[in-house]
Amino acid sequence: MCGIVGYTGQDKAAEILVSGLKRLEYRGYDSAGVALEDRGPDGDAVLDVIRRVGKVAGLESELAARHLPATCGIGHTRWATHGRPTQSNAHPHTSCDGRIAIAHNGIIENFAELREELASRGHVFKSETDTEVFAHLIEEAYEGSAAAGIPATHDLMAAVREACTHVVGAYGLAAVCVDEPGVIAVARKDSPIIIGRGERGSYVASDVIALIDATRDVVVLEDGQFARLAPEGITYTDDQGEQIEPAVTHIDWDVDMAEKGGYPDFMMKEIAEQPRVVRDTLVGRLAGTGELDIDELGLTFEELNLVDRVYVIACGTSYHAGLIAKNLIEGWARIPCEVEAASEFRYRNPIITPSTLVVAVSQSGETADTLAAIRDVRIKGAKVFGITNVVGSPVARESDGVIYTKANKEIAVASTKSFIGQVVSLTLLAMLLGQVKGKLPRGQTRMLFRELGDTAAQIQRILDTRAEAVGQAAAACKDAPSALFVGRGMGAAVSHEGALKLKEVSYLHAEAYAAGEMKHGPIALIDPGFPVIAVATRSAVYDKVVSNLKECEARGAKIIAVATEGDEDIKQIADHVIYIPEVRDAFSAITATVPLQLLAREVALLRGCDVDQPRNLAKSVTVE
Numbered sequence: 026m027c028g029i030v031g032y033t034g035q036d037k038a039a040e041i042l043v044s045g046l047k048r049l050e051y052r053g054y055d056s057a058g059v060a061l062e063d064r065g066p067d068g069d070a071v072l073d074v075i076r077r078v079g080k081v082a083g084l085e086s087e088l089a090a091r092h093l094p095a096t097c098g099i100g101h102t103r104w105a106t107h108g109r110p111t112q113s114n115a116h117p118h119t120s121c122d123g124r125i126a127i128a129h130n131g132i133i134e135n136f137a138e139l140r141e142e143l144a145s146r147g148h149v150f151k152s153e154t155d156t157e158v159f160a161h162l163i164e165e166a167y168e169g170s171a172a173a174g175i176p177a178t179h180d181l182m183a184a185v186r187e188a189c190t191h192v193v194g195a196y197g198l199a200a201v202c203v204d205e206p207g208v209i210a211v212a213r214k215d216s217p218i219i220i221g222r223g224e225r226g227s228y229v230a231s232d233v234i235a236l237i238d239a240t241r242d243v244v245v246l247e248d249g250q251f252a253r254l255a256p257e258g259i260t261y262t263d264d265q266g267e268q269i270e271p272a273v274t275h276i277d278w279d280v281d282m283a284e285k286g287g288y289p290d291f292m293m294k295e296i297a298e299q300p301r302v303v304r305d306t307l308v309g310r311l312a313g314t315g316e317l318d319i320d321e322l323g324l325t326f327e328e329l330n331l332v333d334r335v336y337v338i339a340c341g342t343s344y345h346a347g348l349i350a351k352n353l354i355e356g357w358a359r360i361p362c363e364v365e366a367a368s369e370f371r372y373r374n375p376i377i378t379p380s381t382l383v384v385a386v387s388q389s390g391e392t393a394d395t396l397a398a399i400r401d402v403r404i405k406g407a408k409v410f411g412i413t414n415v416v417g418s419p420v421a422r423e424s425d426g427v428i429y430t431k432a433n434k435e436i437a438v439a440s441t442k443s444f445i446g447q448v449v450s451l452t453l454l455a456m457l458l459g460q461v462k463g464k465l466p467r468g469q470t471r472m473l474f475r476e477l478g479d480t481a482a483q484i485q486r487i488l489d490t491r492a493e494a495v496g497q498a499a500a501a502c503k504d505a506p507s508a509l510f511v512g513r514g515m516g517a518a519v520s521h522e523g524a525l526k527l528k529e530v531s532y533l534h535a536e537a538y539a540a541g542e543m544k545h546g547p548i549a550l551i552d553p554g555f556p557v558i559a560v561a562t563r564s565a566v567y568d569k570v571v572s573n574l575k576e577c578e579a580r581g582a583k584i585i586a587v588a589t590e591g592d593e594d595i596k597q598i599a600d601h602v603i604y605i606p607e608v609r610d611a612f613s614a615i616t617a618t619v620p621l622q623l624l625a626r627e628v629a630l631l632r633g634c635d636v637d638q639p640r641n642l643a644k645s646v647t648v649e
């Protein structure tokens with residue numbers, strides 16, 4: 026996730042901003058920059074905007090060489106979402122006249138139309154980002170715009186407040202202006218902003234870790250609140266400009282805890298981010314007409330309509346996202362979809378025709394086998410569509426089109442939030458194929474899109490209410506030598522992901538099987554106390570799953586079931602039940618996976634494992 030820092034006070038801002046940006050490095054980024062107040066050669070007030078692709082250290086050495094005297098400025102680390110990781114796309118971004126600079130976290134849903142309107146009024150854009158529209162909106166409000174019918178505020182805080190009224194989306198924003206030395210205007214909606222007053226100045230950051238050295242008494246700005254930081258102090262206002270006195274929170278975390286947002290480990294932090302990932306991945310994806318908007322696809326509807334076969338190729342957890350996509354693509358678009366491990370696919374000389382669509386799924390965007398498979402099928406003439414979490418990654422660059430999963434940097438080796446982002450993205454692709462093939466009317470698309478968005482709240486409900494059930498289930502299986510994960514349909518795909526999670530973080534052996542396969546061998550494994558973890562949510566095949574579980578129970582298995590809220594019958598055979606909200610079977614993989622992520626993590630903790638950095642594993646496998 027991107028990071029924002031800002032300082033105004035008695036000390037040199039450059040060192041303070043760099044120090045804050047370094048604290049935010051763990052969140053992942055690909056470029057960084059600062060905007061510092063200064064004086065030009067003729068003494069006039071100017072902004073020094075210094076931006077660099079790559080590490081903060083590069084920015085630091087340039088700033089050190091320039092000995093800038095500024096005592097007010099803002100800084101930013103960017104994790105690219107709109108626009109590649111380049112210097113011109115790095116923040117801060119500036120107004121046309123360079124007199125206003127802004128740093129922004131979040132996603133502006135309506136940036137395309139705002140950009141068009143602003144450009145039609147003569148604004149010149151210098152980047153590919155959504156953020157830059159904010160700089161020009163603030164400029165128009167500050168200077169006034171007859172064309173836009175906006176009177177001049179000649180007040181930075183008021184201009185920021187006005188600009189926010191035009192933006193749809195999420196923002197944590199900090200802005201400076203040469204005409205108001207020492208002032209930083211701040212706004213917040215759906216993207217964290219923390220503000221603090223230290224002994225020698227005022228601080229703003231997107232994460233408490235960046236200002237914890239200066240003060241532990243902070244204001245966590247709420248949506249629709251604004252703050253004006255000045256050397257003499259901080260003024261808070263609401264969206265009407267009325268002064269408010271927000272509560273002050275005392276932070277007693279240490280730096281390590283602060284990096285994890287107060288969570289004990291990155292895996293838990295990232296599991297907890299999943300509702301946001303669902304929302305962010307869906308932002309701007311449904312046009313008012315009910316048509317899906319996946320403009321990065323790089324493939325026209327006509328080209329998509331010619332697709333008569335889909336291969337989803339990936340590795341590990343990303344492969345499991347593909348298993349879920351198969352059910353959806355064949356269900357909605359009624360075209361064959363095969364899911365293959367990239368390491369197998371690339372060596373078996375698959376049948377590829379110009380109407381084959383290959384979907385490459387990769388969180389890192391740099392997995393060697395997946396990349397090699399892309400290169401191979403492109404030579405054979407297939408269209409390739411990438412789904413990745415890293416903007417500008419090799420998978421993104423070598424695909425005809427790409428959806429970014431908007432999960433932001435995933436630090437724990439075990440993929441969780443990026444998996445959910447992949448499943449949501451693949452669901453959108455399946456819906457789009459269904460639309461293009463004329464199998465999914467727009468009305469149904471709208472309904473599905475709304476229900477897909479509802480999974481964010483359903484995940485949150487699981488996170489808020491199922492910890493005890495997960496803990497009991499974990500205690501029941503933590504000492505087992507092995508475990509079986511079973512399910513049918515979506516549940517079978519989810520079982521594969523659940524088994525991998527348990528293996529990779531707790532080192533407890535686990536296998537996943539389609540529940541109907543138990544009688545064909547695996548049931549021989551069952552002896553008293555053997556853990557069988559079942560995805561037994563409401564579906565057309567629920568009764569079949571239950572009968573498979575009864576066969577396991579009859580042999581003494583210890584059954585842990587992920588089930589739908591309100592299902593009392595499952596308690597007759599399951600020793601432990603982790604309930605999840607009722608959801609359409611097509612979306613059940615999104616919600617049913619969460620308890621299994623939590624279970625794997627809990628078992629790992631009980632077994633004394635490092636859930637963030639499991640042994641033998643790397644976050645991205647760039648070698649074969």
Ligand code: AGP
Pocket residue numbers: 340341342343344386387388389390391392395438439440441529643644645646
């Ligand atoms: C999943 O938790 C693992 N980290 C691993 O299986 C991972 O999914 C796999 O290596 C693929 O990585 P990618 O998504 O970056 O291509």
